[in-house]
Amino acid sequence: MSEQHHDGGHDAAAVYKAYITIFVVLCVFTAVSFACNALVRAGVMLPMVSMAIITAVAVAKAGCVAFIFMHLKWDWGKVYCIMVPVLIMCVMMMIVLLPDGVLGWPKN
Numbered sequence: 740m741s742e743q744h745h746d747g748g749h750d751a752a753a754v755y756k757a758y759i760t761i762f763v764v765l766c767v768f769t770a771v772s773f774a775c776n777a778l779v780r781a782g783v784m785l786p787m788v789s790m791a792i793i794t795a796v797a798v799a800k801a802g803c804v805a806f807i808f809m810h811l812k813w814d815w816g817k818v819y820c821i822m823v824p825v826l827i828m829c830v831m832m833m834i835v836l837l838p839d840g841v842l843g844w845p846k847n
Contacts, residue, residue: 776789
């Protein structure tokens, strides 16, 4: 039997270009984080401002990795169908277990 290889409709060159682009973006974001840290050490930037910038950069980096390297760009419909029921169950479990946490709280 012959095995058929297909890439799910993804153009290999476009995927490779996206990987390289995200790699460069991640390198730039990492440089921004290091620059913020250096500016705080030099006394040019406040630590809280640096923390806010570095946190925003970290969220952007995580989004880039999830979007491209975890294939959410191409498989978002499948992931969405998995995530919605899980989120509904999380909310339901919190509602169900909330009375136990409140009513079962030890009294002094």
